[in-house]
Amino acid sequence: MPNEIVLSADRIVKTYTVGKRTVEAVKEISFDVFKNEIFALLGPNGSGKTSTIKMLLGLTLPNAGCINMLGFQIPKDVNKVLGHTGAILEGARNLYWHMSVMENVYYFANIKGKEVAQVKEPMELWAEKLNMANNLNMPVGRLSRGMQQKAALICCLAMNPSILILDEPLLGLDVMTMFEMEDAIRELKKYTTVILSSHNLRFVERVADRLAILKEGSLIAMGPINELKKSISLFQFRLTLQKREANWGYLQDIESMHSKGVKVKVTEVDDYTDIVELTLSQPELIFDIMSTLKEYNAVPIEISTLGESFEEVFLSLIERGEQLEACV
Ligand SMILES: Nc1ncnc2c1ncn2[C@@H]1O[C@H](COP(=O)(O)OP(=O)(O)OP(=O)(O)O)[C@@H](O)[C@H]1O
Numbered sequence: 001m002p003n004e005i006v007l008s009a010d011r012i013v014k015t016y017t018v019g020k021r022t023v024e025a026v027k028e029i030s031f032d033v034f035k036n037e038i039f040a041l042l043g044p045n046g047s048g049k050t051s052t053i054k055m056l057l058g059l060t061l062p063n064a065g066c067i068n069m070l071g072f073q074i075p076k077d078v079n080k081v082l083g084h085t086g087a088i089l090e091g092a093r094n095l096y097w098h099m100s101v102m103e104n105v106y107y108f109a110n111i112k113g114k115e116v117a118q119v120k121e122p123m124e125l126w127a128e129k130l131n132m133a134n135n136l137n138m139p140v141g142r143l144s145r146g147m148q149q150k151a152a153l154i155c156c157l158a159m160n161p162s163i164l165i166l167d168e169p170l171l172g173l174d175v176m177t178m179f180e181m182e183d184a185i186r187e188l189k190k191y192t193t194v195i196l197s198s199h200n201l202r203f204v205e206r207v208a209d210r211l212a213i214l215k216e217g218s219l220i221a222m223g224p225i226n227e228l229k230k231s232i233s234l235f236q237f238r239l240t241l242q243k244r245e246a247n248w249g250y251l252q253d254i255e256s257m258h259s260k261g262v263k264v265k266v267t268e269v270d271d272y273t274d275i276v277e278l279t280l281s282q283p284e285l286i287f288d289i290m291s292t293l294k295e296y297n298a299v300p301i302e303i304s305t306l307g308e309s310f311e312e313v314f315l316s317l318i319e320r321g322e323q324l325e326a327c328v
């Protein structure tokens with residue numbers, strides 16, 4: 001079935017009270033996650049990603065809103081989905097250190113009501129893929145941090161979860177291990193649905209089908225990366241202009257459009273060429289820019305849209321925040 005929804009969060013809110021202070025960590029956000037997709041939560045530090053993930057897992061209670069996972073209400077029916085979900089939390093060590101990786105897998109299988117025979121094959125499969133086949137009998141406490149992270153992932157995957165939730169799966173990993181994790185996560189799509197959070201934009205760009213961007217607890221954008229790029233390219237342009245004595249005034253006129261919502265950054269390439277980067281609050285403002293250029297007979301020799309790199313898109317969305325409502 002195309003786009004079958006496996007998780008739905010509807011206007012969820014999380015507020016923490018610390019002494020007399022109240023922190024609105026998550027402010028009425030809503031999103032759906034589709035079967036077998038990789039859905040990424042992105043946002044600056046403190047934007048509410050971990051709080052959202054903890055609510056999805058029933059580890060913390062939402063102050064308002066509903067979560068439906070695999071047809072069950074969270075947190076009310078969280079026990080009914082435990083056997084179908086796996087999670088690795090930010091920096092948390094989910095495993096028992098004195099036991100080997102394999103003993104951990106069998107121990108958690110037992111808790112989840114699964115037989116050793118059910119989990120042995122996926123455990124060996126993922127241990128192989130993650131280059132951990134020789135470490136299955138090692139006590140977790142004696143593995144390196146990257147290996148522990150991989151062991152935690154193997155332990156989750158051995159249970160064949162329908163939904164896997166990973167908060168910062170690349171935290172503290174070296175480049176090689178990051179690539180191994182990335183390959184494994186990309187492959188996971190065949191087996192399960194993945195919800196992850198990460199600050200590593202390159203990784204997210206490579207693995208995620210759709211992403212949701214949080215800023216100060218609000219959802220400011222959501223959709224496939226290409227859609228987000230397109231939405232940005234309507235607002236950001238780079239013009240290369242030939243400077244001539246007769247057209248010097250155009251720049252001043254464009255800069256004076258600031259109050260209308262035009263932001264300008266000029267780079268002088270040489271005595272004859274300017275590169276003008278424009279950020280517009282409305283795509284239609286490009287007509288005003290073009291009229292001004294026409295007035296001064298300043299013909300752009302090159303026009304391009306920004307937003308080609310995901311970093312640019314991300315920063316631009318964060319900068320503009322609430323102006324861009326969730327799309328797609
Ligand atoms: N247990 C808690 N008690 C009080 N405030 C909390 C608690 N957990 C999180 N917060 C606050 O809620 C806000 C959101 O935090 P959260 O950990 O969800 O952000 P995050 O997006 O995961 O950040 P990071 O990228 O740093 O992991 C922050 O202001 C944080 O200080």
Ligand SMILES: [Mg+2]
Pocket residue numbers: 049050051090167
């Ligand atoms: Mg976090």
